[in-house]
Amino acid sequence: MADESHVTETPPAEAAADWTIAQNWQHYTAEEHATWDTLFARQSQLLPGRASDAYLRGLDVLKLSKPGIPDFAELSERLMKLTGWQVVAVPGLVPDDVFFDHMANRRFVAGNFIRRPDQLDYLQEPDVFHDVFGHVPMLADPVFADYLEAYGRGGQRALGLDALKYLGRLYWYTVEFGLIQEGDDLRIYGSGIVSSFAESRFALDDPSPNRIAFDIARVMRTEYRIDDFQQNYFVIPSFEELLRVTVETDFAPLYEELKAQEDIPVAAIVAGDRVLTQGTQHYARSKARG
Ligand SMILES: C[C@H](O)[C@H](O)[C@H]1CNc2nc(N)[nH]c(=O)c2N1
Ligand SMILES: N[C@@H](Cc1ccccc1)C(=O)O
Numbered sequence: 001m002a003d004e005s006h007v008t009e010t011p012p013a014e015a016a017a018d019w020t021i022a023q024n025w026q027h028y029t030a031e032e033h034a035t036w037d038t039l040f041a042r043q044s045q046l047l048p049g050r051a052s053d054a055y056l057r058g059l060d061v062l063k064l065s066k067p068g069i070p071d072f073a074e075l076s077e078r079l080m081k082l083t084g085w086q087v088v089a090v091p092g093l094v095p096d097d098v099f100f101d102h103m104a105n106r107r108f109v110a111g112n113f114i115r116r117p118d119q120l121d122y123l124q125e126p127d128v129f130h131d132v133f134g135h136v137p138m139l140a141d142p143v144f145a146d147y148l149e150a151y152g153r154g155g156q157r158a159l160g161l162d163a164l165k166y167l168g169r170l171y172w173y174t175v176e177f178g179l180i181q182e183g184d185d186l187r188i189y190g191s192g193i194v195s196s197f198a199e200s201r202f203a204l205d206d207p208s209p210n211r212i213a214f215d216i217a218r219v220m221r222t223e224y225r226i227d228d229f230q231q232n233y234f235v236i237p238s239f240e241e242l243l244r245v246t247v248e249t250d251f252a253p254l255y256e257e258l259k260a261q262e263d264i265p266v267a268a269i270v271a272g273d274r275v276l277t278q279g280t281q282h283y284a285r286s287k288a289r290g
């Protein structure tokens with residue numbers, strides 16, 4: 001999950017300078033493994049027909065020899081052979097520059113903790129289920145694996161250009177909450193959706209949110225919220241197209257243009273949008289009434 005986290009700059013005592021820690025797979029309790037198995041089984045039944053082909057193909061990389069929470073060492077060995085990525089354990093959110101450096105070197109940072117049984121349906125911090133079940137299967141797709149490495153390098157560049165706000169939105173509306181058109185069907189590839197039981201249905205079926213065709217400048221201008229279902233989803237035509245418009249476009253001039261423009265509020269529809277669903281926003285309004 002990506003958000004405007006306010007993490008401290010010095011790593012916690014047990015972490016290395018790059019914020020990595022030992023996963024300590026042998027320390028997980030039977031209850032923690034059971035939480036993983038419950039979440040895994042629930043999503044595995046829900047996602048066929050909802051998640052993108054690339055995600056469902058990638059899911060196999062998680063079918064390891066042991067039940068319960070995956071062992072990052074075993075997982076990384078398999079992932080490395082497929083796309084050169086590995087999964088490293090961190091205690092939680094890490095500073096942006098640390099996050100980008102790992103990503104630029106094909107190291108995916110994953111929380112080593114798992115949510116409590118009473119948090120099955122939603123939590124804001126990225127736990128091992130969100131990071132590994134949500135993100136890792138996409139790392140097994142060669143095109144998406146290239147996209148994420150390029151994103152890491154782009155993040156390092158964006159830091160230097162004071163443009164993190166714009167790149168963070170691109171991450172949010174693709175890696176975390178992206179939808180993709182597959183033939184006549186709308187499918188999920190965003191990790192924040194696939195790792196959420198309720199949002200996996202809401203994102204595709206509910207008339208409440210907007211669903212808008214992906215446009216790089218529009219996405220970078222659009223605000224987002226981190227505490228509930230999204231009110232906007234952006235739809236890409238393919239991962240190859242996402243790679244083409246992000247890796248091949250020099251963002252520096254785009255960042256300058258965006259700095260001269262207003263941000264677009266969440267849920268707004270603006271001129272030029274190719275709107276697939278004009279949302280009713282009834283979900284957000286019902287929550288606002290409390
Ligand atoms: C880079 C961007 O700001 C984003 O919010 C980052 C910050 N730090 C992170 N740290 C961890 N562990 N996981 C994440 O997804 C992120 N997201
Ligand atoms: N093209 C971006 C780098 C980038 C690539 C892929 C994803 C995100 C960002 C830049 O010029 O900064």
Ligand SMILES: [Fe+2]
Nearest residue numbers: 001002126191
């Ligand atoms: Fe995430």
